[in-house]
Amino acid sequence: MLKMVRNWFNRIFAEEETVVLLIILAAILLLILSIGHVLIPIIASVVLAFMMQGIIARMSGLGARRWLAIAVAYGVFLTVFFGVLMLLLPLAWQQLVTLIQELPTMLRKLQQALMVLPERSELISEEQIRSWMAAASKEVGSLGQYLVSFSLAQLPNLVAVMINIVLIPILVFFFLKDKQLILDWLAGFLPRRRPLLTAVWLEMNDQVANYVRGKAIEIVIVGVASYLSFxxxxxxxxxxxxxxxxxxxxxxxxxxxxxxxPVVLVGYLQWGWGGEFFTLCIVYGVIQALDGNVLVPLLFSEAVNMHPVAIIAAVLVFGGIWGMWGVFFAIPLATLLKAILYSWPRPANNNDGADQAPL
Known part of the structure; x- marks a missing residue:
C-alpha cells in the first residue's frame, strides 16, 4: 500500500514545475484567506485592467501605437468607473431607501391580495397568511434597523473607501502601462522550463479574458435594456x-x-392584474430570452466550455467560501482547475498514449 502511494506521489510530483505550481496556488490561497480584505483594491484593479486589455489588443491590431491604445482604454475605464460611482450607485441607493420605507404599505397590499387564496384552496388558511405577513413585517422592521446600524458602523470606514476610490484608478493605470514589466518580473521567480505553467497560463489568459470581458458587456447590455424598458x-x-x-x-x-x-412583485403591487403588469412580464421575459439565447452564445461561444452542472457546482462551492467575490470568480476559478487538470503531466509509460492527448 505504501509503495503504491509512494509511486503515485512520485509520478504526480516528478516534475519540479508541478511542485512550483502547487506552491503558487497555496500561497495565493493563503494570502486571500489571511489578508484578502487588504488586497481588495489590488485584486479589483487587476480584474479591471484585465478587462481593458481587450481594447488595447483591438487597437494594437488596427495599427495604433501602444501609448494611444492605453490612453483610450484608460479613458474608457475612468468614464465607466466614475459614471457608476457618481450617477448609478446614488440613484440606486436612493430608490433602495424609498423601497424600504414603502415596504410596510406594500406588505399590506400583498396581504389583501393573498386573502383570496383561502377561498380558492383549502391548503391555505387566513391564519397562515396572517402569520406569514407578521413574520415578513418583523423582518422588514429588523431590516430597517440593520440598515441604520450598518450605515453608522460604516462611517469609520469612509476614509478607507475614499482611499480605495483614489487607489484603484492609479493601480489600473500602472497595471495597463507596465503589464509586460510586471509579468517579466514575476516570471523571474519561475523555473526556466515551464510547459505546465505556460499551458495553464495560455488557457486562463484566453478563456478567463473572454469570460470577464464578455460578462462585463453582458451586465451593461442587460442592465441598460432593463432600465430603458422599466x-x-x-x-x-x-x-x-x-x-x-x-x-x-x-x-x-x-x-x-x-x-x-422582485421585478414581478413590484409590478404586481404597482398595477395589480392588468395590462401594464402583463406587459412588464412579457418585456422582462423577452429580455431574459434574448440574453440566454442570443447574447450569451454571441459573447461566450467558446470562452468557457463547461457543463451547466459544473458551473452551478462552482457557483455554490466558491460562493459558499468567499461570498459574492466567490460567486463572481466562480467560473474563472473553475476554469483554472480545469486547465490545471487538463495540463497536468501524464504518466510516460502509457503505451496507447491516451493519457497524453493534447488539450
Missing part, C-alpha cells in the same frame, strides 16, 4: 431593479430566477 413602462424603482437584473447575469441560471421575484 422606465418606458413607468415601473417604480426602475434603476434599482435594472441594476439587480444586470448583476444577476453574474450568477448563471440561479441569478435570473432569483431576480425575477
Amino acid at each position: 422606465s418606458i413602462l413607468s415601473l417604480n424603482y426602475a434603476a434599482l431593479l435594472a441594476l439587480l437584473v444586470g448583476l444577476s447575469v453574474v450568477i448563471p441560471y440561479i441569478g435570473a430566477a432569483v431576480v425575477t421575484l
